[in-house]
Amino acid sequence: MSKPVAVPALPLAPPPSLWRLFLGFFIMGATSLGGGVIAYLRTGLVTHYRWLDDETFVELMAISQSLPGLNATNMSILAGDRLRGWPGALLGALGMCLPGASLMTAAAFAVGVGGDDPLSKAFLHAIAAGAVGLVTVVGVQLGAKMLYEIADYVFVAITIVLVAFLHVSVLYALVGVGAVAIWWHRPRKTGLPDAKDPEHKEPAS
Amino acid sequence: MKQLLDLAGAFGYISLLTVGGGMAAFPELKHLTVDTYHWVTFPELMHYYSLGQLAPGPNMMMVASIGAQVAGLPGAAVVLMAFILPTGLFTFGIGRLWNHLDKWPWRASVQRGLGPVAVGLVAAGAIVLARGALTNTLTITLAVGVFALLMLTKINPAIPIVASGLVGIVLYLI
Structure with missing residues (x-):
């Protein structure tokens, strides 16, 4: 049989509404546990939602990696802009960062409460x-x-x-x-x- | 107010240094937040950084923890904006210019040249973190173990890091 790695060229989905775009990035931002967010972004944007083709994804990744800023945030901005212009870029970055940022803000309060406990240390x-x-x-x-x-x-x-x-x-x-x-x-x-x-x-x- | 402005200035500056990943800016993050402004101690910074590795999304959302510890929710919000907005706008602009830059012969030079510097900065960040975190045989063993496991397998990095924490708790209780 043919090689399983060959991905069939499915047609791209139409660009999402701003709400769907935010929700999509929020879900990716909330589920990409353990780093390597780029892999989650590729699975989400290219395979699951079919908002970008693989070629565009690789191109945007090259830009993200050679600019200052976090890779995942840069990718969200570039992909959001391609999909829905500047509001898409804004909501993409917001959706990507909001879950982790909320958790880490909560963590600061939790550490403030229990940080001196020898077990948590x-x-x-x-x-x-x-x-x-x-x-x-x-x-x-x-x-x-x-x-x-x-x-x-x-x-x-x-x-x-x-x-x-x-x-x-x-x-x-x-x-x-x-x-x-x-x-x-x-x-x-x-x-x-x-x-x-x-x-x-x-x-x- | 002065404190919020200091937070904005420091994290806006640090964000510009995250070439190749958040770890590249770690030495400067330590210098400013621990040595210059005394917002956190070095152990606190290391703990937040490590917790940040367990949080979903971009791996430097731990900057929000420092903002929250210094100035509560407004601190977290100011730090996040300062950390994301300047580089975000830059990326947005370059993203739109990129196709024009395609014909600019220096584009490839910039990418090829900044690559090794980014690798060096990430390595330097790892060394600074290691100096604080690897203090005894247990911590060195854990670091080497996680390194080997991640090099040899495709396991989700969150799993061996949480496992390290559990080992730390178990050995403390024994």
């Missing part, structure tokens, strides 16, 4: 240790996607030393190392051969 210390493991995995996965050559690893190392050991502000590291890294990967004329000329050969370097 033992619990919180232990989940902080678990979170270190999770964050390291996120870093490794991001690295697998973003690092291609030795120079990239050098930029990673410089950033780590500056921020974690020399306590340089994240802003200066981002702007300083970022500028050098962007310049390192600057557009080179030879990298863009004339597409109309199939005989064009890159000079061996």
Whole structure:
């Protein structure tokens, strides 16, 4: 039989009403437990609601990841805008953030009440240790996607030393190392051969 | 009022540094909320961050906890707006410009160049968090265990993190 991974190209659903859009993002925002919200967004937007095709989703994800801001929030803004313009962007981001933000606000009051209890302290210390493991995995996965050559690893190392050991502000590291890294990967004329000329050969370097 | 303005300024600034994920801004988050403004202690910050990993939605909604602890519900609202609005507007604008930027040769350079910096910032954030959280054999074992489990399996990350917490409670009671 044919490969099960092949997704049949179902026609897209018509853009949702603003209320349906808010509700959809709210449900995704409330059910995406344990991080990896992007996977939940893809399942929801592409597979379940069929509001976006996979190609558009991947394109929006590339934008989200290269801009400041949280990935899931950026995705909600971009997808909401594609579906219903700026009100869609606003309600998409609101729906995505509201469940988690409400819970964490409630958590602050709960910790304020019971935070000195030694049992909850033992619990919180232990989940902080678990979170270190999770964050390291996120870093490794991001690295697998973003690092291609030795120079990239050098930029990673410089950033780590500056921020974690020399306590340089994240802003200066981002702007300083970022500028050098962007310049390192600057557009080179030879990298863009004339597409109309199939005989064009890159000079061996 | 002054406090709400400080909250807005600090979290608006921190949000601009979240390139590659919320963890990238963690060292600056610690510097401002713990060392500069004394809104939370470092253990409190770590606890909120870890609880935030268990909450649904974007993983940095824990900023609302800090706002709520400092200034109640208005604090939470101000922090959330400051954290989401500036980068949100920026993303909205770039999203509309993106197709025009397609022909801009530096676009790929920016993406390729910021990638390694984002990885470095997330790693630095992990190191800062680890310095506070990994204080004894138990916590180191838990961190390594969660790391190995998540690298080797497709398990939902919330499960091993909650399990870590339960291990902490059980060992405390023994």
